[in-house]
Amino acid sequence: MVLLACFWKAFVASTAVATLVAGHPNPSTLPFLLDATISELSAGLEKGTFSSVDLVDAYVGRILEVNSTLHMVTEINPDAWTIAKQLDDERAAGKCRGPLHGLPILIKNNIATADLMNNTAGSYALLGAKAPRDATVATKLRKAGAIILGKTNLSQWANFRSSNSSNGWSAYGGQTYGAYYPGQDPSGSSSGSGVASSLGLAVASLGTETDGSIVSPSENNNIVGIKPTVGLTSRALVIPISEHQDTVGPMARTVKDAAHVLQVIAGPDAYDNYTQANPFNGTLPDYAKACNLDALKGKRIGVPRNYIGLLGPRDEATAPILDAFEDALKIIAEAGATIVDNTNYTAYEQYLNSSAEGIVLDADFVANLKSYLDQLTYNPTGVGSLADVRNFTQTFPPEEYPSRDTATWDESLALNFTNTSPEFWAAYQEDLYLGGAGGLLGALANYSLDAVVVPTAVASGISAIIGAPLVTVPLGFYPPNTTVQTNRRGNLNATAPNIPFGISFAGKHWSEESLIGFAYAYEQRTMTRRKSLPYILPGTELATVMG
Ligand SMILES: *[C@@H]1O[C@H](CO)[C@@H](O)[C@H](O)[C@H]1NC(C)=O
Ligand SMILES: *[C@@H]1O[C@H](CO)[C@@H](O)[C@H](O)[C@H]1NC(C)=O
Ligand SMILES: *[C@@H]1O[C@H](CO)[C@@H](O)[C@H](O)[C@H]1NC(C)=O
Ligand SMILES: *[C@@H]1O[C@H](CO)[C@@H](O)[C@H](O)[C@H]1NC(C)=O
Ligand SMILES: *[C@@H]1O[C@H](CO)[C@@H](O)[C@H](O)[C@H]1NC(C)=O
Numbered sequence: 182m183v184l185l186a187c188f189w190k191a192f193v194a195s196t197a198v199a200t201l202v203a204g205h206p207n208p209s210t211l212p213f214l215l216d217a218t219i220s221e222l223s224a225g226l227e228k229g230t231f232s233s234v235d236l237v238d239a240y241v242g243r244i245l246e247v248n249s250t251l252h253m254v255t256e257i258n259p260d261a262w263t264i265a266k267q268l269d270d271e272r273a274a275g276k277c278r279g280p281l282h283g284l285p286i287l288i289k290n291n292i293a294t295a296d297l298m299n300n301t302a303g304s305y306a307l308l309g310a311k312a313p314r315d316a317t318v319a320t321k322l323r324k325a326g327a328i329i330l331g332k333t334n335l336s337q338w339a340n341f342r343s344s345n346s347s348n349g350w351s352a353y354g355g356q357t358y359g360a361y362y363p364g365q366d367p368s369g370s371s372s373g374s375g376v377a378s379s380l381g382l383a384v385a386s387l388g389t390e391t392d393g394s395i396v397s398p399s400e401n402n403n404i405v406g407i408k409p410t411v412g413l414t415s416r417a418l419v420i421p422i423s424e425h426q427d428t429v430g431p432m433a434r435t436v437k438d439a440a441h442v443l444q445v446i447a448g449p450d451a452y453d454n455y456t457q458a459n460p461f462n463g464t465l466p467d468y469a470k471a472c473n474l475d476a477l478k479g480k481r482i483g484v485p486r487n488y489i490g491l492l493g494p495r496d497e498a499t500a501p502i503l504d505a506f507e508d509a510l511k512i513i514a515e516a517g518a519t520i521v522d523n524t525n526y527t528a529y530e531q532y533l534n535s536s537a538e539g540i541v542l543d544a545d546f547v548a549n550l551k552s553y554l555d556q557l558t559y560n561p562t563g564v565g566s567l568a569d570v571r572n573f574t575q576t577f578p579p580e581e582y583p584s585r586d587t588a589t590w591d592e593s594l595a596l597n598f599t600n601t602s603p604e605f606w607a608a609y610q611e612d613l614y615l616g617g618a619g620g621l622l623g624a625l626a627n628y629s630l631d632a633v634v635v636p637t638a639v640a641s642g643i644s645a646i647i648g649a650p651l652v653t654v655p656l657g658f659y660p661p662n663t664t665v666q667t668n669r670r671g672n673l674n675a676t677a678p679n680i681p682f683g684i685s686f687a688g689k690h691w692s693e694e695s696l697i698g699f700a701y702a703y704e705q706r707t708m709t710r711r712k713s714l715p716y717i718l719p720g721t722e723l724a725t726v727m728g
């Protein structure tokens with residue numbers, strides 16, 4: 182019975198996928214890994230067309246083809262094959278745990294696993310350190326039958342160290358590059374997760390976001406990212422920046438795949454008491470079922486024009502995004518939504534001036550990092566505080582100090598109060614106003630909106646400071662005549678032909694179910710991901726490893 186139920190779900194879903202890609206039918210019975218979906222892979226496993234061991238072989242083969250160029254994966258799980266075999270055996274015995282059973286997933290190298298893999302945030306200060314157990318999100322993935330295939334590279338410390346580093350660089354993993362242009366800035370900080378999901382190096386990946394770290398690398402790597410409400414997913418044993426803003430979420434090639442992964446990692450956790458605020462009383466929404474073509478029908482979608490101004494004036498770097506965004510508004514309207522224009526954020530000018538977010542992150546990091554380090558069961562460098570980590574970083578040459586400075590930590594350590602002080606409380610309350618009544622929540626209420634929509638390049642900030650959710654979907658690509666421009670450090674191509682960008686739906690806390698529906702309805706009408714290809718593509722497919 183269990184087996185039949187799983188097969189039925191996979192079969193129905195894969196039929197839907199076949200209609201999606203009409204016009205590009207895949208003549209092979211084996212899914213192409215660049216775009217393979219959870220339902221296609223799960224159907225193939227269920228029919229016995231290939232095994233989970235084959236999938237691990239194929240994905241590792243793909244990783245090894247591109248790792249010397251892109252550096253997107255820091256470690257491959259040496260246990261992946263054993264785990265895959267166990268899950269194959271379980272399936273053969275008639276047990277299917279659900280949509281992720283036997284599917285390889287990569288996780289960001291700040292999510293701990295109590296196995297042979299390291300959890301370092303890209304720093305040598307944590308190499309060899311041991312966590313007491315898996316991070317809760319990793320435990321949940323394993324219970325759902327996912328195979329944790331490896332760890333992805335990231336902007337070191339989730340981009341909370343330096344004022345002069347580069348997206349996707351870590352001392353431990355080197356420089357990650359995006360796959361859509363040589364030397365592409367992969368964005369960050371979940372850089373490797375973005376590149377890996379985009380190139381089909383796993384079925385999906387996990388990232389973490391404090392302010393932009395899921396949605397930004399999702400947009401620049403042509404994938405879907407869900408940044409959940411703070412507290413929907415547990416942060417236990419995830420190397421932190423800020424308990425008030427950190428969240429773990431899926432990065433995948435389709436909205437539905439991201440929804441399936443979110444389903445598995447969401448929910449209350451005794452190790453992270455923010456998850457107790459979840460209003461679902463034991464039964465989470467069915468996020469994959471929220472993927473409904475009619476989801477935008479009758480909805481009111483706001484456009485906060487003043488906030489979109491964050492993108493900057495119209496120029497070569499912004500024009501393609503602004504034009505694609507206007508086209509997207511038409512598609513959202515055609516899908517049945519009412520576009521409500523100029524739903525501006527009333528405290529926008531004050532938001533631009535505010536230093537409250539910096540204070541919250543600085544103070545949280547000092548306390549939250551110490552809590553993480555205190556939990557380690559083995560800690561070879563002995564770092565026990567941010568001061569220790571800074572000293573280690575400044576004296577260990579592979580950390581590339583001083584060229585990559587520690588300015589962010591210097592600021593954190595210079596604070597003369599903690600995240601339980603009145604000064605902190607004032608800053609946090611300011612954030613709750615700027616993003617709340619004066620920002621996103623005010624606009625949602627004043628204009629009776631179901632969500633707002635913005636270019637992903639500006640999406641993260643206002644939602645970050647209140648812990649509210651976002652979903653980003655591919656929107657377009659820079660055109661062929663784009664002039665190549667580098668990042669600030671000068672080591673990455675930040676604007677260049679073919680680099681992807683996205684559009685984000687933003688809503689109130691716990692509104693993931695609606696946002697996923699809106700993103701799906703938009704995605705299915707555009708299928709933008711399929712409109713361009715990376716410049717570098719691994720050639721290993723299931724057929725390669727199956728002989
Ligand atoms: C690619 O991955 C393999 C296997 O982990 C490793 O031996 C090799 O050094 C990696 N290459 C680079 C350049 O990272
Ligand atoms: C973790 O780091 C240790 C110490 O450098 C290394 O020996 C080990 O191979 C790493 N684990 C994996 C899975 O790469
Ligand atoms: C950035 O693009 C330029 C122009 O195509 C190219 O010459 C350069 O090598 C690229 N940078 C990197 C780091 O690959
Ligand atoms: C939440 O948990 C943290 C650490 O686990 C603890 O320090 C804090 O006091 C808890 N807060 C509440 C409201 O229970
Ligand atoms: C929450 O769930 C419990 C158990 O299912 C039920 O008894 C209770 O009425 C629910 N509470 C609310 C507010 O829905």
Ligand SMILES: *[C@@H]1O[C@H](CO)[C@@H](O)[C@H](O)[C@H]1NC(C)=O
Nearest residue numbers: 485486487488490523524525
């Ligand atoms: C909203 O902001 C835009 C851009 O700053 C501005 O042009 C427009 O007049 C504003 N509309 C309202 C109703 O405030």
Ligand SMILES: *[C@@H]1O[C@H](CO)[C@@H](O)[C@H](O)[C@H]1NC(C)=O
Nearest residue numbers: 528529530531532533534535
């Ligand atoms: C923003 O800061 C500037 C300079 O400190 C100040 O003149 C201005 O009044 C501020 N604006 C708001 C809206 O707070």
Ligand SMILES: *[C@@H]1O[C@H](CO)[C@@H](O)[C@H](O)[C@H]1NC(C)=O
Nearest residue numbers: 568569572573574575576577
């Ligand atoms: C700083 O780190 C170095 C090694 O990286 C160590 O020898 C030294 O004792 C540390 N200093 C302090 C004050 O912790």
Ligand SMILES: *[C@@H]1O[C@H](CO)[C@@H](O)[C@H](O)[C@H]1NC(C)=O
Nearest residue numbers: 344345346583584585586670
């Ligand atoms: C940032 O690092 C680069 C590369 O090492 C260096 O050329 C540049 O001077 C640094 N910038 C600052 C502001 O320190």
Ligand SMILES: *[C@@H]1O[C@H](CO)[C@@H](O)[C@H](O)[C@H]1NC(C)=O
Nearest residue numbers: 595596597598599602603604
């Ligand atoms: C922290 O420093 C500020 C100014 O730098 C000062 O006004 C404040 O009194 C100090 N607070 C404490 C608790 O030392």
Ligand SMILES: *[C@@H]1O[C@H](CO)[C@@H](O)[C@H](O)[C@H]1NC(C)=O
Nearest residue numbers: 496497500660661662663664
């Ligand atoms: C690129 O081509 C488009 C369409 O022909 C044109 O509108 C745009 O101005 C061009 N951009 C540059 C930088 O030449």
Ligand SMILES: CC(=O)N[C@H]1CO[C@H](CO)[C@@H](O)[C@@H]1O
Nearest residue numbers: 248254255256257353354355
């Ligand atoms: C799997 C993989 O690519 N590992 C590499 C990660 O980056 C470091 C540093 O560049 C390499 O030494 C690893 O081989």
